[in-house]
Amino acid sequence: MKLKVTHSALVVAWAFSCAAAHADVVKIGFAAPLTGAQSNYGTDMQKGVQLAINDFNATHPTIGGKPISFELDSQDDQADPHTGTVVAQRLIDDGVSGVIGHFNSGTSIPASDLYNRAGLPQISMATSPVYTARGYKTTFRLLTSxxxxxxxxxxxxxxxxxxxxxxxxxxxxxxxxxxxxxxxxxxxxxxxxxxxxxxxxxxxxxxxxxxxxxxxxxxxxxxxxxxxxxxxxxxxxxxxxxxxxxxxxxxxxxxxxxxxxxxxxxxxxxxxxxGLPKEKMPGFASYATRYKARFGEDPITYSPYSYDGTMALLTAMKDANSTDPKVYGPYLDKLSIKGVSAATISYDSTGDLKDAPxxxxxxxxxxxxxxxxxxxx
Missing domain, CATH: 3.40.50.2300 (Response regulator)
Structure with missing residues (x-):
């Protein structure tokens, strides 16, 4: 049996193809240890971020009236505070619109000084109270403090x-x-x-x-x-x-x-x-299926949280209709979305997660x- 392809179907397919080809590319920064003794943590996080970007791109987002494609800019901070500030400046120079990371409190805290001066939102795995205690409007957490x-x-x-x-x-x-x-x-x-x-x-x-x-x-x-x-x-x-x-x-x-x-x-x-055990995470079953299809392995520990943080960042951009950090940043303060790791992802006035078990x-x-x-x- 021959499949009949209509002219209208070809036009729609062509339109989607052109939109994808001409989409504005927006970089999302990521920093964590990707080599060394703590690389297992960083690569776990990185996969969650990448999957979130893939899932969000699959919705064919438009921002400011233009099709947008998000792209990951990954940097290895080696779990070292000095290297952390070097890669933070590199991400700023690369023109990323937001940052997921760093993994360690010791790298996240000095890096947050640079991101704050640049007005760049950072959603980190840092758990030290110091990370959010300084009152920066650019610092948010992925985990309980x-x-x-x-x-x-x-x-x-x-x-x-x-x-x-x-x-x-x-x-x-x-x-x-x-x-x-x-x-x-x-x-x-x-x-x-x-x-x-x-x-x-x-x-x-x-x-x-x-x-x-x-x-x-x-x-x-x-x-x-x-x-x-x-x-x-x-x-x-x-x-x-x-x-x-x-x-x-x-x-x-x-x-x-x-x-x-x-x-x-x-x-x-x-x-x-x-956070919750994976058995009680509301979106974990579907997430684990997509994760395994993409990476050929099961999720480990941190990727559901980095996935949710990335989705929060991208959703704030979508809600603000802008990828400009100064425009979408305030939208993170009032954000409330359904997460993989929790029923609701939202932040208090300091950037800490609300109701973090x-x-x-x-x-x-x-x-x-x-x-x-x-x-x-």
Whole structure:
């Protein structure tokens, strides 16, 4: 049977083809560690951003009466604060209309100074309270802040898990030290005791001295503020030394790396993360299907949040009918959209997420099992 193609159908197809060919290209900046020990976080984020751009472009958006095509401009900040400012300036010089990133608080905070001076909205994975505390109208978050999460988790560990004597270790990064400080305040406010504060760095792999000292103190739990490159060998060494204390850590350890390197030693670890578990994310099932079709693998940890942040940025442009940051920026303040990671994505006056919950996970049988979700405040 021959397929009859009408003249009108050809005209429509030609029109769409011409529109796509002549669409104005608008760059969306992205910065995160794409090489090095933390590249798993950055590439996870990057895929969420790319998928959001693809999905938005598929709607054939028009802004200011012209067809628009969004394009990703990715930069590798190597999780290094100095490099972070270099790539931030590069994105500004590239003429991006908005930025998703950076991943780390330590890179996001100095980079935010540059974006603010340029009037460029930035939606970051940074969790440090400092990131939004300076009153910049250009800073927005993808995740629950450490101030929110620290209050919730510190209280939970003492009041629900009944761990009273807590040792705390952090990696001295803006993220690690920030969440450790907030957690410590919450532990003491809940009636617990911080029996030891110790420090390492985000390049260390040997924790023998720190942990040998902790063994003599015999805490109920050890809290670690930092990433999976340190938390996974740390928990292995704890168990090798016979330290039976519970191990509690944050969202950077909710990763395949922590499970793989931690191995059997990771069993029973308590790991929290801002947001809902994927089983309760309202748009996750459809998102996961599209993600796997595009990238040939399942979503990991951060991509649903970076997807939602990108959609928020692009929607603000659409609502404002402009890609000019000075025009669409204020629309982010009053934005409210349905998200993959949450029923509603919206921001308070500081750029923090409204109603941001925290989920407590426990490693059981080699996987992260959600055990409790606590409403944000």
């Amino acid at each position: 450490d101030a929110q999460a620290g209050r919730i988790v510190g209280s939970y560990v003492v009041k629900t898990l009944h761990y009273k004597r807590i040792a705390i270790i952090d990696d001295r990064t803006a993220y690690g030290q920030g969440i450790a400080d907030e957690f410590a305040k919450a532990v003491e406010a809940a009636g617990g005791t911080v029996v030891k504060r110790d420090y390492t760095n985000d390049k260390a792999l040997d924790f023998s001295a720190i942990l040998t000292n902790l063994k003599g103190i015999n805490p109920d739990a050890v809290f670690y503020g930092g990433g999976d490159a340190q938390s996974s060998p740390m928990i292995r060494k704890m168990r090798q030394l016979g330290i039976k204390a519970a191990f509690v850590t944050g969202e950077m350890s909710r990763s395949p790396t922590f499970l793989k390197i931690g191995g059997s030693a990771a069993e029973g670890a308590i790991v929290y993360m801002g 925290v989920t407590i996970y426990k490693v059981q049988h080699g996987d992260f099992k959600p055990v409790d979700t606590i409403a944000g405040n």
